[in-house]
Amino acid sequence: MRRSATIRRQRLTPLWLLLPALVVLVPMFAYPLYQLGLLSLFDYGQPQVSGGVPARFVGLGNFRALFGDQVFWSVLGQTVVFAAGCVVVTLAVGAALAMLLTRVGRVARTVLSFAALAAWAAPAMTGSVVWLFLFDSNLGLVNEVLGLPGYNWLYERSVAFALVGAVVVWHSFPFVMITLYAGIQAIPESVREAAALDGAGAFTTFRRIIVPMLRPLITIVVIQSIIWDFKVFTQIYVMTRGGGIAGQNMVLNVYAYQKAFASSQYGLGSAIGVVMTVILLVVTLFYLRALRRSGEAL
Amino acid sequence: MIRRRLADTVAILVAVVTVFPIYWMVLSALKPTGEIQSADPRPWTLNPTLDHFRSALGVSGFGRYFLNSLTVALAVVVLSALLSFLAAVALTRFRFRSRTTILVMFLVAQMVPVEALSIPLFFQIRDLGRAVPGVGLNTLGSLVLVQLAFSLPFAIWMLRGFVAAIPAELEEAATVDGASRFTILWRILFPLVAPGLAATSVFSFIIAWNDFLFAKTFIISATERQTLPAALLVFFKPDENDWGGIMAASTLMTLPVLIFFIFVRRRLVSGLGGAVKD
Numbered sequence: 001m002r003r004s005a006t007i008r009r010q011r012l013t014p015l016w017l018l019l020p021a022l023v024v025l026v027p028m029f030a031y032p033l034y035q036l037g038l039l040s041l042f043d044y045g046q047p048q049v050s051g052g053v054p055a056r057f058v059g060l061g062n063f064r065a066l067f068g069d070q071v072f073w074s075v076l077g078q079t080v081v082f083a084a085g086c087v088v089v090t091l092a093v094g095a096a097l098a099m100l101l102t103r104v105g106r107v108a109r110t111v112l113s114f115a116a117l118a119a120w121a122a123p124a125m126t127g128s129v130v131w132l133f134l135f136d137s138n139l140g141l142v143n144e145v146l147g148l149p150g151y152n153w154l155y156e157r158s159v160a161f162a163l164v165g166a167v168v169v170w171h172s173f174p175f176v177m178i179t180l181y182a183g184i185q186a187i188p189e190s191v192r193e194a195a196a197l198d199g200a201g202a203f204t205t206f207r208r209i210i211v212p213m214l215r216p217l218i219t220i221v222v223i224q225s226i227i228w229d230f231k232v233f234t235q236i237y238v239m240t241r242g243g244g245i246a247g248q249n250m251v252l253n254v255y256a257y258q259k260a261f262a263s264s265q266y267g268l269g270s271a272i273g274v275v276m277t278v279i280l281l282v283v284t285l286f287y288l289r290a291l292r293r294s295g296e297a298l
Numbered sequence: 299m300i301r302r303r304l305a306d307t308v309a310i311l312v313a314v315v316t317v318f319p320i321y322w323m324v325l326s327a328l329k330p331t332g333e334i335q336s337a338d339p340r341p342w343t344l345n346p347t348l349d350h351f352r353s354a355l356g357v358s359g360f361g362r363y364f365l366n367s368l369t370v371a372l373a374v375v376v377l378s379a380l381l382s383f384l385a386a387v388a389l390t391r392f393r394f395r396s397r398t399t400i401l402v403m404f405l406v407a408q409m410v411p412v413e414a415l416s417i418p419l420f421f422q423i424r425d426l427g428r429a430v431p432g433v434g435l436n437t438l439g440s441l442v443l444v445q446l447a448f449s450l451p452f453a454i455w456m457l458r459g460f461v462a463a464i465p466a467e468l469e470e471a472a473t474v475d476g477a478s479r480f481t482i483l484w485r486i487l488f489p490l491v492a493p494g495l496a497a498t499s500v501f502s503f504i505i506a507w508n509d510f511l512f513a514k515t516f517i518i519s520a521t522e523r524q525t526l527p528a529a530l531l532v533f534f535k536p537d538e539n540d541w542g543g544i545m546a547a548s549t550l551m552t553l554p555v556l557i558f559f560i561f562v563r564r565r566l567v568s569g570l571g572g573a574v575k576d
Contacts, residue, residue, distance in 0.1 A: 013479065017388035018400070021381040021450055028419075028447035029407060035418035049421075100309055105302065108309040114560075115313035118320050121559040123508040125527040126548040130323045133541055141322065141339050149337075170316070233413050234510050238531065253413045260417045261515065273414025284409040288402065 036277070039270035046264040062271035071247075072255075072272075079230065079251040082161055086168045086229040091222060093169060094176025099202050099210075101181045102192075116174035124171060124234040131167045132239055154240055157248040164235050164249070171235075172228060176221055183217045184210055219290040226283055230276075233257070252276050320552065327351065327546040334542050350546035360547050362522060363529040366438060367507060368554070370525060373442045374449060374506035375499045381446075382453035382498065383461075387487060389454070390461045391469075407451035416515045419444060423516055436520035444512055449502040456501070460494025461487070496562045503558055507551075526551045 040062055047053040066072045097116075101109055122130075135142050137152045154160045184192075187210065195205045211218065233253045236243065243250040243258060250258075252272060260269025326334055328346040333339075355361040389401060420435075423444075427434010433443055464487065472482050510527035517523050524532070530551065533544050 014388035014392035014394050014397075017384040017392075021385040021454065024381065024443070024447050025407070025450055028443055029410075029415075029451075032415045032418040032422060033410060035422065036415060039418055097309075097312060100305060100312075103302070103305045104309045105306050108306040108313075112309045112313040112316075115317040117559050117563060118556060119316050121504075121555040122320060122552050123504075123527065123555060125508065125510050125530055126323065126552050127319070129530065129544055129548050130319045133326065133545065134319060134322060136539075136541075139335060139339070139541060141341075144337070144339055170319070227409050231411050231413060234508075234527070237510075253411060256414055257416065257511070261420075266417055266421075270414070270417050273411065273417060276411045276414055280409045280411060281406070284406055287409070288405065291405075 040274045042267045044267040062267050075250045075255045083229040087225045090169045090172045094173040097177045098180035120174035128235045128238040160249050164239050183214045223287040327549045350542040354543050354546040363526045367525040370441045371506040374445045375502050378449045378502040379495050385454045386457035386461045404451040440516045445506040449505045453498045456498050464490050
């Protein structure tokens with residue numbers, strides 16, 4: 001008798017422990033996600049928000065409008081290119097510096113770690129603002145040093161994207177560097193020494209030893225970066241003032257926000273949000289597969 | 299030896315370049331306006347002044363915004379630590395049927411573009427405010443609520459590794475000694491997980507502290523409830539920016555995160571290892 005009571009109590013306990021988190025997550029996360037999907041099926045604009053006109057069900061109408069719009073495809077295209085660029089550069093810089101950290105003295109290692117920590121800690125908003133100041137056309141240090149007085153870094157689409165990308169990389173390479181460095185430290189010293197004895201340089205060691213041994217960790221870092229860089233909002237919004245000249249630097253996240261809150265097309269904005277969610281969900285499936293391959297027991 | 303010295307030099311150079319924007323931010327905050335606007339910017343100043351900080355905190359009301367940001371971030375950190383601790387214990391110490399499903403859902407939740415949720419959440423918070431005044435539009439409560447929800451999935455995921463690292467024998471021994479579940483939870487597990495909680499808290503703190511989008515979306519008319527990132531944007535003027543003031547405000551915004559990071563530096567890496575590798 002007593003035993004069955006204990007077992008039943010044991011069954012109930014995890015639920016009680018999870019309950020507080022679920023009480024927040026279900027209404028503030030799961031429900032809005034459901035609402036996002038629902039809103040994307042409606043024509044929901046200013047008249048509906050004010051309450052006078054009932055929302056009109058349009059089925060997949062918002063998606064049809066979206067997929068028929070040339071602007072959407074170009075925004076989607078440049079979001080993918082921008083995110084891919086940020087991911088590649090972040091990983092290259094992070095990995096190169098992680099390798100560098102294994103070859104430097106203690107003082108240099110501490111200095112670089114602290115510098116990276118500072119860049120990591122800087123909020124996206126302050127990072128964007130400070131870089132804008134550095135690259136300001138009239139008072140910026142960069143134009144002064146390069147002798148380009150009055151040059152506007154945000155005027156041309158690709159230059160503006162490169163500048164914003166630089167800020168994104170500056171914010172995110174420390175995560176890659178520190179995680180990979182910790183991973184390299186976990187590789188037995190003897191393996192790395194053997195490679196060095198055989199005359200392997202930094203690049204060979206990285207390609208032949210570190211990449212194969214840290215494959216699961218690297219996969220996770222890559223996918224984590226893809227997810228972060230695909231969702232960049234603050235840097236684009238602040239640095240290009242809401243999407244650049246004539247919206248030339250728009251990415252999906254900013255596009256959805258502008259459609260919803262600037263032009264009051266909440267249904268259409270939600271449809272863009274749904275597209276983003278689906279894309280990231282596909283990336284997540286790869287992530288889950290990578291986790292499973294790395295032998296993680298969920 | 300020469301190679302080592304070369305590597306050291308490169309590392310220090312990279313460090314200088316990396317930290318330079320932060321140095322420039324603090325320096326410009328301390329420079330007199332005349333030097334900021336001079337056509338010949340120098341990487342030092344001989345006349346440091348606190349004028350920009352004074353005007354940012356006083357005239358522009360950044361003291362108020364700083365307090366708002368701090369209130370939201372601390373509330374999120376404390377609540378998130380509490381809730382994620384309980385959930386992490388449930389997910390590591392018990393085997394139950396829907397456990398894997400819940401775990402996968404927490405993982406998937408981290409990938410959701412939460413920025414897109416600002417659209418439905420705007421209406422939800424508006425309607426919620428009509429029923430419960432403390433959490434509607436223009437309240438700090440609404441920001442705490444959404445930032446808490448966004449920080450929980452990652453916090454739980456990360457904390458799981460820390461809880462799993464504690465030997466279960468400790469709890470078994472305590473049970474044999476007649477300790478209640480409550481005692482085991484708060485007197486034994488909680489203190490042992492505390493280092494992990496510190497690392498997890500940094501991430502919750504950053505999510506709440508850095509949030510710009512939701513503050514901009516929810517705080518639509520009550521400017522006195524604005525948080526730092528959104529207030530900073532208001533500071534921007536289309537043609538004549540007060541860079542000294544902006545840099546002073548940015549410095550104020552960066553300092554708390556920097557201090558927090560340096561405090562938990564060591565645990566950050568082990569925590570990330572726990573989050574990504576189990």
